[in-house]
Amino acid sequence: MIMDDLFARAKVSPVCLGLDTRHEYLPQYLKQSKMTVGEQIYEFNKKIIDATAEMVACFKVQIACYEALGLDGMACYSKTLQYAKSKGAIVIADVKRGDISSTAKQYAQGHFSGDFEADIITVNAYMGEDAVSPYYEYLDKKGLFVLVKTSNPSGVDFQDKLTDGEPLYLTTAKKVSEWGKTFIGNSGYSSIGAVVGCTYPSEFTKIKELMPNTFFLIPGYGAQGGTGKDIAEVFKGGICGVVNSSRGLITAHKGKTEEADFADYIAIATLDMKKDILKWL
């Protein structure tokens, strides 16, 4: 099952490289080429995948960056997923979809098969279990990361509201853990994982206690302020998730080169991040 595979890779490198690619990140030589913006971004992503596939647990592709560019962007999104998979990488589609059952079925088809097929997708459970259950039939091969506690400043607006004496994110944590029980693989981790930001390390500890079989997608490292030390706190009992960095890695070449060697800088930043996390363990 997919989380067994992801866990095995995370033990070597817990880095999740986020391909939240924007056109302004590209080096001049690509921007000046005759390709469409989507094709340019695909070239950029491809070179990053080539340079870093062996150093990361997985790639996360933020679909918003591709939707922003319309059909050209969606073609780039599709090709990026397919290229990463052709290199044997695990791909997380960061789509954060959440809708009623009949609609979630459509999203499941869209993101677990065909042009946009990914290995794992992120989902928003604010609409309750029937917004998540349509994905269950795919979970022998595929996986989910359900939003539990996000890394953004306004995440507290609703997620930290006290419900029955505890913050809502703990209620969500319990529900997600419960839903995942039917899908636990050999590693002890369920195909239903959770998104929990590393920008709130003490909250993370409480969440982990409630979710012993849950593997985590951990945003917030780097550009959003999370550090290797924050991650060390989370990984105290062993590696239990992948740590995402997007901007912090894929803009590592900015100000240093505008040529095809840009991916070297991104590879170095990726290795630095890996070391920054592993040195504390």
Place this chain on the structure above:
Amino acid sequence: MIMDDLFARAKVSPVCLGLDTRHEYLPQYLKQSKMTVGEQIYEFNKKIIDATAEMVACFKVQIACYEALGLDGMACYSKTLQYAKSKGAIVIADVKRGDISSTAKQYAQGHFSGDFEADIITVNAYMGEDAVSPYYEYLDKKGLFVLVKTSNPSGVDFQDKLTDGEPLYLTTAKKVSEWGKTFIGNSGYSSIGAVVGCTYPSEFTKIKELMPNTFFLIPGYGAQGGTGKDIAEVFKGGICGVVNSSRGLITAHKGKTEEADFADYIAIATLDMKKDILKWL
């Protein structure tokens, strides 16, 4: 501003026709044509738009049904939005996006300009205000419907949790109403509307009291169980939203025709729905 326009149209007909189109809904003559599935669905949508544009306040297009079909589906999605707009219709893109600020900016660009430009989009605020504020700069022309209380059975899983002595959906209602205050148009309605299902009419009354300047997108009518009488309860003080029906309208021809006259049945169902709502007012 867009809600002024939508309110004016809703007073004539509060029907929002949902183009949550699936291939199985199409009549045989279209399914047997040589076009791609996406092209077939576009033909289907186009005929529905032609037949009903004058009878509805707006169209709502559920993007999940198009994402399910990959790139072919996304091309169909784009063409459907553009066609509806070319007919002078207001188009709601039912995308329910919700993500951190920098990502929400990308979604705003994607759904308020270019290939996927819509007039209003649905958003999920579970991540807090910074998941919504990136859309504000568009609100002189565009609009939002933020999820407050959804119509699905599991909607209660989180939305009904008591926070500070009140269900979370009321907390959300207050926040959304607050965010909307800067964007109130001549009609008294804000460019930030709310999604509240009609399957819980008594809850709706409480929500309305907290959101005097909010226009509503109301799902749950028809296939999901809501009736004209439920809507009458909501519209007691006057029309304050648009009522969506998708399956209930766009499958009205099923079992009756497999030919090009299918849209007549959909038009009749649309007029019936309009009457079913207006007769109570």
